[in-house]
Amino acid sequence: MPVEFAEKTVPPGRGIFKRFKGNIEAIAIGVKYFFDPKRSTLIYPKEYIKLRENYRGFIVLNAKKCINCGSCARICPAAAMKLIRRPYTDPKTGKTRMKLWPVINYNRCIFCGYCVDVCPTEALHHVNYHDVVFDNMEEMDQTLESFQQAPEHPTAKEGIPVRYIIDEEKGLVKVRVEGGEQ
Amino acid sequence: MSGIVRGNVGFNDLKIPGMWSRKIGKDLYEVFIGPQHPGSGHMRIIIRIDGDIIVEAEPDMGYVHRTMEKLSEGRAWIKAIPLFERMAIHDACNVTLPYVRAVEKLLGIEAPLRAKYLRVLLCEINRIAAFLYGFGIFGVFLGHSTMYMWPFGDREVWVELAEWLTGARLTHTYPVFGGVRRDVPEGFTDSLRKAIRYMRRRLEDYRKIFVDNPVIRARLEDVGVIPRNLAIELGITGPNLRASGVRYDVRKNHPYEVYDELDFEIPVFQEGDAYARVHQRVQEILQSLRILEQVADWLDKHPREPVMHERFWKTAPPLYKKIFQETGRVKLGAVMAIMKIPQGKAYERGETARGEISYYVESDGGNKPYRIRIHSASARNALVYKYIVPGHRVMDLPAIYGSIDYFPPEADR
Amino acid sequence: MSPIISDIIKIIIWPPLWQLIVLGLLLPLGVVVFIIWFERKTAARVQRRIGPYHVSPRIAGGLQLVADLMRYMFQEIIIPKTVDVAPFIMAPLIALILSILPVVAMPFTSNASYFPIGMRYSLIVALALITLSPIFVIVAGWASNNKFSLIGGMREAYLITAYELIVMVSFLSASAATGSFDLVKIVEAQAGGKWLGLLNPLALLAALIGVLLSTSGFPFEIPESEHEVVAGAYTEYSGLVYGINMGAAYLKRMVYSILIALVFLGGWRPYTPGPGFVSGYLIPSIVVFIKATILMMIFSFLRAVYGRYRLDQALDIAWKYIFPLAVAGFGLSLALAYLGIY
Ligand code: SF4
Numbered sequence: 001m002p003v004e005f006a007e008k009t010v011p012p013g014r015g016i017f018k019r020f021k022g023n024i025e026a027i028a029i030g031v032k033y034f035f036d037p038k039r040s041t042l043i044y045p046k047e048y049i050k051l052r053e054n055y056r057g058f059i060v061l062n063a064k065k066c067i068n069c070g071s072c073a074r075i076c077p078a079a080a081m082k083l084i085r086r087p088y089t090d091p092k093t094g095k096t097r098m099k100l101w102p103v104i105n106y107n108r109c110i111f112c113g114y115c116v117d118v119c120p121t122e123a124l125h126h127v128n129y130h131d132v133v134f135d136n137m138e139e140m141d142q143t144l145e146s147f148q149q150a151p152e153h154p155t156a157k158e159g160i161p162v163r164y165i166i167d168e169e170k171g172l173v174k175v176r177v178e179g180g181e182q
Numbered sequence: 183m184s185g186i187v188r189g190n191v192g193f194n195d196l197k198i199p200g201m202w203s204r205k206i207g208k209d210l211y212e213v214f215i216g217p218q219h220p221g222s223g224h225m226r227i228i229i230r231i232d233g234d235i236i237v238e239a240e241p242d243m244g245y246v247h248r249t250m251e252k253l254s255e256g257r258a259w260i261k262a263i264p265l266f267e268r269m270a271i272h273d274a275c276n277v278t279l280p281y282v283r284a285v286e287k288l289l290g291i292e293a294p295l296r297a298k299y300l301r302v303l304l305c306e307i308n309r310i311a312a313f314l315y316g317f318g319i320f321g322v323f324l325g326h327s328t329m330y331m332w333p334f335g336d337r338e339v340w341v342e343l344a345e346w347l348t349g350a351r352l353t354h355t356y357p358v359f360g361g362v363r364r365d366v367p368e369g370f371t372d373s374l375r376k377a378i379r380y381m382r383r384r385l386e387d388y389r390k391i392f393v394d395n396p397v398i399r400a401r402l403e404d405v406g407v408i409p410r411n412l413a414i415e416l417g418i419t420g421p422n423l424r425a426s427g428v429r430y431d432v433r434k435n436h437p438y439e440v441y442d443e444l445d446f447e448i449p450v451f452q453e454g455d456a457y458a459r460v461h462q463r464v465q466e467i468l469q470s471l472r473i474l475e476q477v478a479d480w481l482d483k484h485p486r487e488p489v490m491h492e493r494f495w496k497t498a499p500p501l502y503k504k505i506f507q508e509t510g511r512v513k514l515g516a517v518m519a520i521m522k523i524p525q526g527k528a529y530e531r532g533e534t535a536r537g538e539i540s541y542y543v544e545s546d547g548g549n550k551p552y553r554i555r556i557h558s559a560s561a562r563n564a565l566v567y568k569y570i571v572p573g574h575r576v577m578d579l580p581a582i583y584g585s586i587d588y589f590p591p592e593a594d595r
Numbered sequence: 596m597s598p599i600i601s602d603i604i605k606i607i608i609w610p611p612l613w614q615l616i617v618l619g620l621l622l623p624l625g626v627v628v629f630i631i632w633f634e635r636k637t638a639a640r641v642q643r644r645i646g647p648y649h650v651s652p653r654i655a656g657g658l659q660l661v662a663d664l665m666r667y668m669f670q671e672i673i674i675p676k677t678v679d680v681a682p683f684i685m686a687p688l689i690a691l692i693l694s695i696l697p698v699v700a701m702p703f704t705s706n707a708s709y710f711p712i713g714m715r716y717s718l719i720v721a722l723a724l725i726t727l728s729p730i731f732v733i734v735a736g737w738a739s740n741n742k743f744s745l746i747g748g749m750r751e752a753y754l755i756t757a758y759e760l761i762v763m764v765s766f767l768s769a770s771a772a773t774g775s776f777d778l779v780k781i782v783e784a785q786a787g788g789k790w791l792g793l794l795n796p797l798a799l800l801a802a803l804i805g806v807l808l809s810t811s812g813f814p815f816e817i818p819e820s821e822h823e824v825v826a827g828a829y830t831e832y833s834g835l836v837y838g839i840n841m842g843a844a845y846l847k848r849m850v851y852s853i854l855i856a857l858v859f860l861g862g863w864r865p866y867t868p869g870p871g872f873v874s875g876y877l878i879p880s881i882v883v884f885i886k887a888t889i890l891m892m893i894f895s896f897l898r899a900v901y902g903r904y905r906l907d908q909a910l911d912i913a914w915k916y917i918f919p920l921a922v923a924g925f926g927l928s929l930a931l932a933y934l935g936i937y
């Protein structure tokens with residue numbers, strides 16, 4: 001197959017006229033954006049991005065679905081997911097025995113989402129936010145109980161949820177969406 | 183250090199590391215630029231100057247060396263993907279794809295066609311984002327703050343698209359052995375087309391304020407010329423190589439995925455100076471946009487079908503298939519974590535935004551790599567400083583540094 | 596009114612004192628604070644950002660500068676062991692004083708009772724005073740005893756050789772046109788819309804570029820170029836002393852702008868100063884300041900559009916293009932004088 005390359009040369013730009021034109025164009029575009037900045041800054045704590053449902057945010061365990069297979073801990077590339085031994089009472093037979101449950105350590109997690117994707121029963125899922133506050137490092141090491149609850153999302157309490165949509169003219173356009181907790 | 187005297191110490195008596203300029207000959211001083219210097223990034227360039235002219239330059243790399251190759255030997259095959267992403271997080275798909283392909287080669291499988299298109303889609307999105315990132319850094323090196331903010335703002339468009347596709351802004355971990363992890367979501371291609379049209383419009387603005395700006399032209403023209411033979415000799419890659427007139431692009435010379443089915447042409451410039459490298463990157467963004475348009479058309483025409491290789495998808499339970507049909511999310515088989523790769527050696531290459539990256543992967547038949555050797559683009563480009571910086575003025579150093587689009591974490595691995 | 600109070604008021608509005616403290620320091624400082632805010636806001640708008648905001652969202656971050664000022668005031672002033680302390684501290688202070696000193700030579704009114712120092716050579720004196728302050732930037736760089744400061748100071752020295760002549764020649768073209776070194780006469784000659792800047796745009800352009808060169812505005816922001824020399828001569832400074840350094844640079848630009856407003860943009864014209872403090876002094880000086888502020892805004896806007904030239908290119912441009920331009924402006928002024936326009 002012939003390999004296509006396009007020979008190009010840099011457009012000429014020397015000469016007083018070209019330079020003059022270049023200066024005028026540069027200033028003109030600056031003035032244009034000065035009067036019509038088309039900005040899309042997120043004013044963060046007042047507004048926050050409501051991320052899409054498929055966002056790989058913090059991870060929550062649904063212990064009812066978990067079959068204690070340990071796949072999530074095995075595939076975790078950062079060794080963030082580990083298994084702990086906890087007694088478990090079977091509701092049908094009433095017998096209690098020790099089982100391995102996954103817990104996550106957010107000190108280590110890189111949010112690759114492998115664990116969620118590998119879980120055979122969909123016992124793990126992502127929440128669609130990532131701005132969570134921990135007071136100290138111990139808190140980031142989740143317990144089996146805290147791992148089963150979605151972490152608190154402080155910005156949703158006071159902020160206005162927005163989402164960016166892509167626009168031909170302006171690039172990103174901020175639109176308000178439903179769903180704030182305020 | 184023999185005690186610092188208060189008062190006016192002679193300039194050559196200063197013994198604070200990094201703050202001294204040592205006299206090493208008649209009218210010859212040594213100045214350390216970096217690694218904490220605002221104009222250098224995670225690397226140091228030791229320059230020897232005679233007045234304002236640089237006589238010698240030595241790139242001193244390795245400040246962000248993280249032993250990627252060795253680390254990968256201690257963990258399962260699939261766990262190396264998120265690791266290698268950290269070489270160039272804004273170019274994650276391009277950087278990890280050759281590794282995934284090399285392992286696929288050892289497994290003797292190939293991703294389904296749709297997965298290949300999806301890989302190309304994310305690769306090109308990443309490539310544009312990485313070019314824009316490079317432009318931003320370049321702009322601020324030349325004191326052009328608008329060219330710093332604009333590309334970073336427009337990069338957000340592509341990051342947003344990548345996030346929509348993969349669920350993560352930067353470290354997508356998108357290609358995995360046998361396919362990809364997500365199918366395109368509803369309405370994605372429409373937004374992609376809008377982003378393409380927007381980017382074309384913005385490149386015109388960039389031309390006016392930066393590329394054709396006489397100040398920028400004056401700074402870049404005939405600065406940091408890499409002659410064609412030097413570029414070949416040193417093994418420069420990527421846009422820097424093509425701006426010196428060498429016709430080499432992995433996507434063209436060794437097509438992978440579906441690059442041979444797509445219609446695009448790679449620009450080549452003859453000048454080899456910093457200004458040609460700027461034009462080279464602008465043209466490559468245009469070509470990437472062209473590729474993306476074709477990928478969007480292809481994806482629109484073809485309905486959702488499995489994006490994982492049969493070998494992993496055939497045995498998938500019904501729940502997996504249901505989730506894939508509903509949300510486009512590909513569940514991974516439990517085998518992924520403990521998979522053994524057949525014994526053998528594989529070599530794969532790919533074109534990242536900064537040039538060619540190549541992986542040599544060796545397996546001893548176990549569930550961990552035996553040896554992985556990475557040759558990244560920036561590591562090859564970094565050498566060039568030693569040869570092209572001497573003879574320039576001190577103020578040219580940021581211009582040359584920025585025009586090479588050198589990315590230390592990728593070079594140091 | 597008791598005699599003491601009226602005496603105090605008389606002292607305060609005694610022209611030389613009023614000129615130096617109010618018109619030379621306080622008002623320009625206010626303008627500079629506005630200009631720094633404006634510069635950040637302009638750059639932000641062109642770059643599609645918001646700029647200063649959170650300090651006072653209602654007035655578009657207007658108090659950000661006050662906050663910054665507070666920070667500079669309370670920051671520790673670090674004096675490194677290796678610097679030469681006396682010049683290190685003195686240089687910015689002297690530079691600050693010298694950059695506002697030219698104001699005492701600039702009359703803001705044609706009412707002779709409000710001249711700061713009445714003299715026939717005020718343009719020459721103002722220009723001479725303006726050119727003193729760069730020396731102390733070099734002193735600051737030298738005293739810092741740091742490679743970046745030294746290089747920054749040397750760059751300043753290089754640039755002086757380039758812009759000094761340009762600035763002189765282009766401003767003196769006003770004298771060539773009007774046949775006087777007296778700023779009052781120069782301004783009065785421009786009455787009736789005969790602004791020198793309109794009739795002699797070459798000299799105005801040369802003066803503007805000269806000012807950009809001398810106050811390291813974009814695209815000639817070379818002595819403080821962050822990516823080579825950190826902050827140039829000011830690298831070792833911190834806290835209030837650094838703030839004074841930066842303020843002095845802006846004040847210098849402000850003083851230049853006032854001079855341009857007087858020489859090229861008709862000074863207090865179209866207003867005709869009358870008798871009394873308000874109509875004879877206050878209003879004319881406000882007119883001059885408005886013109887100067889607009890000039891400052893134009894200078895600030897360029898930051899968003901340009902990168903910076905290389906040192907040798909800046910010198911090249913200055914000597915090869917701008918200096919001939921200034922000379923041409925001087926020639927044009929002679930022609931204007933010959934034609935009897937002034
Ligand atoms: S998201 Fe990735 S790093 Fe985090 S626990 Fe899951 S597998 Fe481990």
Ligand code: SF4
Nearest residue numbers: 066067069070072119
């Ligand atoms: S992979 Fe799913 S089912 Fe298995 S242990 Fe982890 S959470 Fe439980």
